[in-house]
Amino acid sequence: MARKPTKAGTADAPVTTVVVMRLYIAGKAPNSVKAIANLKAICRRYLKDGYKLEIVDVCEHPRRALTDGVVVTPSLAKLSPAPASNVIGNLSDTGSVLAALGLHAGAME
Secondary structure: OOOOOOOOOOOOOOOOOOEEEEEEEOOOOHHHHHHHHHHHHHHHHHHOOOEEEEEEEOOOOHHHHHHOOOOOOOEEEEEEOOOOEEEEOOOOOHHHHHHHOOOOHHHHO
16 A cells, blocks of 8 residues: 655644743833843743743833723733733733643643
8 A cells, every 4th residue: 555645844843832922021120130030030941931921011102001901010911812901910820821831730740
């Protein structure tokens, strides 16, 4: 019996989900600096290269924050994949951040 030819790599190619996030901060405020550091550490450990992060300083772009409905900083918005979610604070609670991102610490370690 002859086998059908298959395209190399299509079945074995891993599907990588990219997490798209936006972090709203208030300049160099202590909680904003901590949030950036905490989020970058979480991304390095759990997401590797599978994320896109935009940091919006509400001191420089106040209308953008209002348009996006942000009234508290620091505030992290997960934009995709769905469902969207938000975390407010300095992001020191890794478990809460991972849950908001749709990740589980135990499965990622």
